[in-house]
Amino acid sequence: MRAALLIAAKDLRQRLRDRSAIMVAVVVPLGLAFVFNATLGGISTEGVAFRYGVVDEDRSEISAVFVDEVLPAVEEGGAIRVRSVPSDAEGRRSVEAGDLDALLVVPAGFGAAVEGSGAAEIRVVGDVDEPTAAQVARSIASTFVADLNAVRVAVATVADPHATDPAELDALVERAAAVATPVDVVDVTATTKELDVTTYYAAGMAVFFLFFTVQFGVASLLDERKDGTLSRLLAAPIGRSAILGGKLLTSFVIGTLSMATLIVATSLLLGADWGDGIGVALLVLSGVLAATGIMSIVATLAKTSEQAGNWQSIIAVVLGMLGGVFFPISQAPGFLPTLSLVTPQAWFLRGLSDMAGDTGWTVVLPAVLAMLVFAAVTGAIAAVRLDRMARL
Amino acid sequence: MTTPVLDCRDLRKSFDDLVAVNGVGFSVAPGETYGLLGPNGAGKTTTISMIAGLLERDDGEVLVEGRPLTTTSVSAKSAIGYVPQEIAIYPDLTGRENLRFFARLYGMSGDDLTRRMDEVLGIVGLADRADDPTKEYSGGMRRRLNIGIGLLHRPTLLILDEPTVGVDPQSRNAILESVDQLSAEGMAVLYTTHYMEEAERLCDRVGIIDLGELKAEGTRRELVSMVGERDEVLLALAGDVEAAASACRALPAVHDVSTREEHMELVVDEARKALPAILEAISYAGSAVRSVEVTEPDLEAVFLHLTGKALRD
Numbered sequence: 193m194r195a196a197l198l199i200a201a202k203d204l205r206q207r208l209r210d211r212s213a214i215m216v217a218v219v220v221p222l223g224l225a226f227v228f229n230a231t232l233g234g235i236s237t238e239g240v241a242f243r244y245g246v247v248d249e250d251r252s253e254i255s256a257v258f259v260d261e262v263l264p265a266v267e268e269g270g271a272i273r274v275r276s277v278p279s280d281a282e283g284r285r286s287v288e289a290g291d292l293d294a295l296l297v298v299p300a301g302f303g304a305a306v307e308g309s310g311a312a313e314i315r316v317v318g319d320v321d322e323p324t325a326a327q328v329a330r331s332i333a334s335t336f337v338a339d340l341n342a343v344r345v346a347v348a349t350v351a352d353p354h355a356t357d358p359a360e361l362d363a364l365v366e367r368a369a370a371v372a373t374p375v376d377v378v379d380v381t382a383t384t385k386e387l388d389v390t391t392y393y394a395a396g397m398a399v400f401f402l403f404f405t406v407q408f409g410v411a412s413l414l415d416e417r418k419d420g421t422l423s424r425l426l427a428a429p430i431g432r433s434a435i436l437g438g439k440l441l442t443s444f445v446i447g448t449l450s451m452a453t454l455i456v457a458t459s460l461l462l463g464a465d466w467g468d469g470i471g472v473a474l475l476v477l478s479g480v481l482a483a484t485g486i487m488s489i490v491a492t493l494a495k496t497s498e499q500a501g502n503w504q505s506i507i508a509v510v511l512g513m514l515g516g517v518f519f520p521i522s523q524a525p526g527f528l529p530t531l532s533l534v535t536p537q538a539w540f541l542r543g544l545s546d547m548a549g550d551t552g553w554t555v556v557l558p559a560v561l562a563m564l565v566f567a568a569v570t571g572a573i574a575a576v577r578l579d580r581m582a583r584l
Numbered sequence: 585m586t587t588p589v590l591d592c593r594d595l596r597k598s599f600d601d602l603v604a605v606n607g608v609g610f611s612v613a614p615g616e617t618y619g620l621l622g623p624n625g626a627g628k629t630t631t632i633s634m635i636a637g638l639l640e641r642d643d644g645e646v647l648v649e650g651r652p653l654t655t656t657s658v659s660a661k662s663a664i665g666y667v668p669q670e671i672a673i674y675p676d677l678t679g680r681e682n683l684r685f686f687a688r689l690y691g692m693s694g695d696d697l698t699r700r701m702d703e704v705l706g707i708v709g710l711a712d713r714a715d716d717p718t719k720e721y722s723g724g725m726r727r728r729l730n731i732g733i734g735l736l737h738r739p740t741l742l743i744l745d746e747p748t749v750g751v752d753p754q755s756r757n758a759i760l761e762s763v764d765q766l767s768a769e770g771m772a773v774l775y776t777t778h779y780m781e782e783a784e785r786l787c788d789r790v791g792i793i794d795l796g797e798l799k800a801e802g803t804r805r806e807l808v809s810m811v812g813e814r815d816e817v818l819l820a821l822a823g824d825v826e827a828a829a830s831a832c833r834a835l836p837a838v839h840d841v842s843t844r845e846e847h848m849e850l851v852v853d854e855a856r857k858a859l860p861a862i863l864e865a866i867s868y869a870g871s872a873v874r875s876v877e878v879t880e881p882d883l884e885a886v887f888l889h890l891t892g893k894a895l896r897d
């Protein structure tokens with residue numbers, strides 16, 4: 193153990209004198225997190241809020257709930273700005289002119305349809321150049337309509353289907369209004385446990401570059417071989433396991449220090465909210481172990497440290513892309529979200545996202561367990577291969 | 585009989601179909617410098633890699649101070665100071681940091697470590713550059729530090745693998761003097777080289793190795809006599825040259841005598857021992873010796889005789 197610590201301390205001293213290592217471990221990820229935050233973080237803030245127009249052709253109590261309560265509530269969140277438009281035609285012209293990103297039209301008869309048996313719908317007119325804005329508008333409208341329909345069906349199943357008592361209808365309207373609060377819209381973030389943009393990219397860049405920083409430990413075994421110092425280590429009265437342990441320990445320490453530095457730096461400089469400290473620590477430690485295991489295997493396949501660096505970079509980028517460090521892969525269509533779970537990066541980000549719902553650090557345990565499985569499997573393979581590598 | 589510091593027997597190592605070392609064995613006594621002399625690719629480095637416990641051997645045995653040594657041995661390795669052919673130091677670290685790291689790997693610490701580092705820096709002449717990064721050292725300085733690391737833990741057996749390759753004459757001389765000094769202090773030295781001059785200057789005994797086999801071993805004199813090579817003595821005479829030649833032919837150490845004008849050339853066993861008798865015989869024959877030149881056969885000739893090729897082929 194003493195020899196492993198000596199080797200790790202020597203490697204760390206070398207790495208600290210290598211400015212490129214500090215660049216990769218701290219400066220570049222921090223810089224990229226800053227850039228991502230600056231360019232993408234504003235989407236959800238006032239600077240680039242979607243501009244919607246709303247036309248109330250129905251002018252019923254129910255349409256008033258949508259126009260006067262639901263939309264203003266969403267607007268308060270900062271994601272949209274809504275203005276009233278006199279008519280459908282004028283609203284369409286504004287959309288075509290680019291003055292509005294989408295138009296929400298509550299058609300005449302909407303309230304009656306809700307109270308009766310007709311189909312209640314809110315029309316959305318979108319700008320083809322702003323598909324996301326139109327999609328968000330459809331989501332707001334469909335949520336409101338779905339809630340209304342749900343209440344209507346529920347009431348219909350318990351009420352006399354032939355009842356025409358105005359009091360019953362008023363009650364229906366009141367219940368509809370009560371249900372169709374903007375809570376569901378506002379709660380979208382909380383229920384799907386998404387990280388805010390700043391934290392997401394801080395975490396994404398940190399875990400992305402973690403796979404580069406852990407290279408320094410194991411790949412240095414190839415440098416030791418090239419420079420002849422491996423023979424000197426092998427001639428020393430220490431076990432081969434001490435050499436390997438020292439290299440793995442170097443990767444682990446560099447990875448952990450890099451992550452810790454980035455967590456502190458992004459919290460202080462960018463305002464990232466990483467969540468519960470215990471949960472973050474568990475995610476970081478298990479993530480570093482998994483990254484070390486994977487990159488150790490890659491290093492053992494290479495003949496030179498340059499070759500190892502190239503291969504490790506390819507693996508880091510592919511796993512990073514698939515793991516969702518550049519964009520939320522969980523929102524991607526098809527099988528990608530499932531496929532992403534073959535990467536520790538996805539589990540790391542998932543663990544952080546799970547904590548974003550203020551549910552305590554224990555919610556990270558599945559993600560931690562998954563990464564420990566990665567670490568155990570890849571570490572076992574790497575250990576066998578590294579033992580062969582540490583021979584002349 | 586003194587227990588040898590190193591005793592290796594029947595070492596064998598193959599790489600796929602290539603037999604790199606085939607049945608090599610020798611021993612090195614305390615204070616003895618043993619040279620493994622052979623051309624590049626002869627199997628020298630493979631042999632000492634097995635001896636130093638870097639390379640697993642296919643067969644054979646290595647005993648260091650009577651303790652068996654394998655790649656997994658720990659205690660036996662602590663008796664060895666290994667100086668690889670490559671300059672095996674960390675360029676990002678200073679000379680002192682390199683020394684401290686390796687000294688600690690050998691279990692040194694505290695005042696003993698500090699004192700020994702200063703001693704070694706003095707031995708290799710790097711005391712004034714000890715705190716500079718070694719990437720700023722010259723090639724010769726790196727070579728000397730490379731050797732210094734091998735000396736740190738006061739090994740009883742120092743293994744030097746071609747330590748003067750690529751070194752300027754001044755540094756080379758300093759290295760050879762250091763090895764001489766260490767041997768004089770009682771350290772056993774195993775020295776590989778393909779430079780015949782180094783083997784002749786440093787080594788008490790030499791093993792001639794080629795194609796993975798130890799062709800012969802012994803002192804320089806033993807090797808020379810083993811292959812039938814003899815010394816030549818060239819004399820410039822005043823007086824009766826033929827009478828002097830007749831007198832020398834009668835000496836048992838003299839095998840051949842030829843004369844040319846005032847010069848006489850003798851082929852003798854061990855010229856330095858035979859010379860007093862030769863001079864006496866010449867004087868008795870009535871001639872005077874004006875000059876004497878002794879030419880002893882070198883290891884190059886031995887190597888050529890044993891392998892049929894020159895050492896640097």
